[in-house]
Amino acid sequence: MVAVVVAALLDVTFGAAALPALKIVAPLLAFLAAALTLAGIVERSGLAERAAHAIAGSAHGRPLVLYGLVCGLCALLTAIFSLDGAVV
Numbered sequence: 001m002v003a004v005v006v007a008a009l010l011d012v013t014f015g016a017a018a019l020p021a022l023k024i025v026a027p028l029l030a031f032l033a034a035a036l037t038l039a040g041i042v043e044r045s046g047l048a049e050r051a052a053h054a055i056a057g058s059a060h061g062r063p064l065v066l067y068g069l070v071c072g073l074c075a076l077l078t079a080i081f082s083l084d085g086a087v088v
Helices: 002-013 019-045 046-057 064-086
Strands: none
Touching: 002 064, 019 046, 046 064
16 A cells, blocks of 8 residues: 555656646555455454365365355355455
8 A cells, every 4th residue: 555655746846737636546556455454354353264174165075166165155255255355
């Protein structure tokens, strides 16, 4: 996030208009802040750990089933939150 702000400041320093730079940077910063906040909330709630245990338990020790369940969950998260949100 700091890199984005520094890049925007350098852009403005070298003569770019501030408003177009702000229009580009502001939504990106808002998205990153929201995604990282959501990731922190999920981590503190233990939701990810409970989901991992549930998926591992559902696989019953079968690696291919576990792989399929993880891929399915990733596809679902990507469809709901977009690729960036699923990665976070």
